[in-house]
Amino acid sequence: MVSSLPSTSKMLFVWATFSILVAVSELSRTKLEREALLQSGWWSNTTTANLTSDHCKWKGIICNKAGSIIWITLHNNETKRELHRFNFSCFPNLEHLNVWSDTLSGNIPPTITALSKLNYLHLSGNNLTGIIPKEIGSLRNLVTLDLSVNNLVGPIPSTIGHLRSLIYLSLEFNNLNGLLPQEIGNLKDLSSLSLRNNKLDGPIPSTLGHLTKLSILFLDSNQLNGSIPPEIGTANTLYFMELSSNKIQGTIPHELTQLTQLFFLNLSSNLLFGQIPTAIGRLYNLDHLELSYNKLSGPIPTGIGNCSNLEKLILSNNSLSGNIPVEIGKLQNLNLLDLRHNFINGTIPSQLGEMPSLTYLDISRNNLSGNIPNFLSGMSWMSFINLSYNHLEGEVDRYFINRYSLEAFIGNKGLCCEFCGLPHCTVTTLPATPPPNFNYKKKHRKTHILFVPVLTVPLLFAIIIAILCLFKRMKRDTKFNSTTTTTTKSGDVFSIWNFDGRIAYEDIIEATEDFDIKYCIGTGGYGSVYKAQLPSGKVVALKKLHRSESEEPTFNKSFQNEICVLSKLRHRNIVTLYGFCIHKKCMFLIYKYMERGSLFCALRNNGETSELNWTNRVNIIKGVAHALSYMHHNCTPSIVHRDISSNNILLNSELEAFVADFGTARLLNDDSSNRTIVAGTYGYIAPELAYTMVVTKKCDVYSFGVVVLEVLMGRHPQELLSSLSSSTDQNIMLIDVLDQRLLLPVDHTVVQDVVLASSIALACLHSEPRARPTMKRVSQVIDARRKIVPTPIHEITVAQLQKQEMFCVDDCDN
Incomplete structure (x- = not known):
């Protein structure tokens, strides 16, 4: 009978039969997937008690239009799961598998290759054991592979080089050993590579230089040896490079200075020797440079002053010599300078006093000589100073020592101080007797006459600028005139018009214990932020300018700018400025306190x-x-x-x-x-x-x-x-x-x-x-x-x- 049907009818019959078979196949597939989910034990019985329920609505599951699972995400630690109980062959359409946060145990089975469409595999933070199977190289569509923070052992399989679509690879915090496979260099689209905190040994593959899209390279805390391959200098998109805590030898290759996008470079705790490349200044985007605990020698390159974005410079525990280059003073964003345990000589350069962001300075255990510069005692925003075990000499102010503790100054035989733990100052440490015709009082008076204008002019300038800004604001918006208040004896600083520095300053000093570091909640480009509770009970945030107005007028530009701008703004999503203080010792802005921070x-x-x-x-x-x-x-x-x-x-x-x-x-x-x-x-x-x-x-x-x-x-x-x-x-x-x-x-x-x-x-x-x-x-x-x-x-x-x-x-x- 079928044979007598017209050809068109035959085609329709075949198509209908095929459609039915496909539909039956899809129903069978979805049923198979649901059964596999139940057998895995990954979902609690309360969730899946009804076997006829739609598994696409189960927690962490997404299906395609045909009802086949394409997405699984689980990360609660209430249900313990075993990886080997998951039947990978039942999920041919799975694209995304994300199970993390201490829920998963067992080995990674070779059958994981059944997930041929998988592009995201994230099994981080679990208790996986065993090796990474070589079959993982068959997952050719993988874009992200994260097996970090587990207990995996053995080598990284060379087949990982087959994952040509990979952008993100993280195997950090495991117990992997053996060599880094050269085949990693085949991953041309790789943007992030993190293998830190393993037991990997052998050299760093030169093929890493082929990764021209690599932004992040974390190989620290392993047992890598050999030298840093110069080819790595061709990976010119590198942003983070962390190679610390290995056994890397040789010199720092000059080619590293070609990585002009570098933001973070850490080569510390290795066996590097030779000099720091003189072209280090090419890395003008560097924020963090750490070369400590090596065997580096020679001078600190003067080109370091070109790294204008540098915030942390750590060169401690090497064999560096020569002077501290004056060019370091150009680093206006530097907040941490650690040069301890070297052979640096000469005097402490005055240019260090021109660094408004510097809060941490350790130049201990060197061969520095001369007096402690006066500018150091004036850098009141500094939270840590260590000058110990050098050859410094001269009298030290007791207040300066009390601020940073005696340990910051010991080991300098030439230093003296009255009643502070250092040797007492003797007559021989005083200046030579002036000649008989020297009019001391006249000279002393002249000094004060010259000093007062130098101190007062920038202070008056700042006040005038602030008043002009505020006057302009009052003129533009008279509706705020009624809110203008006069400062009371207790110090009402909660008015944009209040600039009574004396009273505001006294209140703030009491509330912050003279800007004690324990009240500091952040440091910015030109100021530190403190939390303070005023006598009224009001909690405010204070932005204190790093440098005193009286010492360096150029640093008040941002302060004045912020007053001018904020005095013009009234918006519910712009931080509220309560007031400001201009004082001869410091200047600060007073803001509404934000409880949750940044x-x-x-x-x-x-x-x-x-x-x-x-x-x-x-x-x-x-x-x-x-x-x-x-x-x-x-x-x-x-x-x-x-x-x-x-x-x-x-x-x-x-x-x-x-x-x-x-x-x-x-x-x-x-x-x-x-x-x-x-x-x-x-x-x-x-x-x-x-x-x-x-x-x-x-x-x-x-x-x-x-x-x-x-x-x-x-x-x-x-x-x-x-x-x-x-x-x-x-x-x-x-x-x-x-x-x-x-x-x-x-x-x-x-x-x-x-x-x-x-x-x-x-x-x-x-x-x-x-x-x-x-x-x-x-x-x-x-x-x-x-x-x-x-x-x-x-x-x-x-x-x-x-x-x-x-x-x-x-x-x-x-």
Whole structure:
């Protein structure tokens, strides 16, 4: 009968039969997957008691439209799970497997290769044992492989070099041994490689130089030997390089100075010898340089002064000689200088007194000579000084010793002090007797006459600037006139008009015990921040300028700038300035205290992850957007912040965001070029500033985009930023970018908010400034009624968002 049917009918019959078979196969597949889930024991019986329930709705599971599982994420430690009980062959469509936080034990079976579509494997923080099977090299679609913080042993299989799509590889904190396979050099798209805290030995493969997209390299705390391969200098996208605590020998190759993107370099605790490369100054983006506990010799290169972004310089426990180069004084951002245990000689250069950010200085156990410079005792913001075991001489002020303890000065036979634990000063330590015709009183009086104007002029200048700013504010906005108050005897500093330095200063000194370090809650580019409870019970935050106005007038520019800018601003998402103090000993701003500190710290505190849920994160993004929109479009002239970063966004007890730190802010005038030196925090600065040096509102827009990604990812998006311009971003899924410590959003409104924020962030990061939206447009879009997201969140790619397929955030004005 079938044979008599027309050919068309035959085709329809075959197609119908095929469709039925496919449907039956899919039903069989989903049933097989559900059974495999139950047999794994990874889900509690209370969740899956009903075998007919939809397993796609189980915790941590996402399915495709056909009902097949593509995503598994589990990270609670209530249920102990065994990896070998999971039947990998039953999940041919699985793309994402994320099980972490001390829930998983057992070996990694070779059958894991059945997950042929897997692109994300994250089994970190468990109790996995055994070796990494060589079969793992068959997972050719892997983009992320994280087996860190387990108990894995044995070598890293050479087959790992087959994972050509890999961007992120972390095997840190295991017990792996053997050599680093040369085949790692085949991973041309690799952005992050972390093998720290294992027992790996042998040389560092020269093939690492092939990894031209590598941003992060962590090989520290192993037993690696041999020399640093010069080929590594060709990996010119390196941002973090950590090779400390190994047995690496030889000299520091000159080729390392070609890594001009380096932000962090640590080669400490090795067996390196020879001199520090003279071209070290090429690494102008360095924030942290640590070469301690080696056998380095020769002088400290003068080129170190070109590393203008350096904040920490640690060269201790070597055999360095020569003088402390005066060029170190150029490092205006340096807050830690550790040169102890070397053979450095000469005197302490006066240029160290020109470093406004320096809070930690250790130059002990060297061969330094001469007197202790007077400027050191005037650096009241210093939290630690150690000058012990040198050849220093002369009288030391008792107050100076009491501030840092006697141990900071011992071992210098020529030092003396009255009643402070050092030898008493004798007549021989005093200056020579003046000649008989020397009029001491006249000379002494003349000195004071000359000193007073030098002290007073910059002080008066700062006061005049502050008063002019405040007067301008009063003139522009008379409605605040009624809030002007007169300082009382107890010191009412809670008025923008109050600048009675004497009374405010006395209150603050009492509240902070003379700015004791225990009250310090942060240090910035030009000031330290203290928490203080005033006699009224009010808790405030104080930003104290690093250097006294009377000693160095140039350092008050940022102070005056912040007063001028903040006196113009009134917005619920901009930190409130209560008042300020200009005193001959110090200057400080008085802010409303933010209980939760900086956004940077909150994002990195795992204990606060549950509170920083998706809703709160979106609200933080909205708050910052509204503040910047107000500054750019509601102020005349417009105000550009120039240093938007997670460190400069503060959170109150309700996790509301407040933009802070206006020390580098700039008023934009239409008739000026707005050309400036580059200011801001590395990693947040708009790329065009490097060559145009022109400040625009679009510079803030770029920085805002970085912050938005940081909020959504839970970390700085350096890896993502480096891949956005390459073809690799075509394969990056949005869910792989989002903070893995949080479950994916389920509520439809929250999903829309997260997708919208992601789309806006990528639009703000456009390489062409004119293509970025204005903050006014961002603020409008983020508050507008959202479109329905047509695609499930687990199917959205970064490339789609980058093309703005989800939402239109195009520019609406200049």
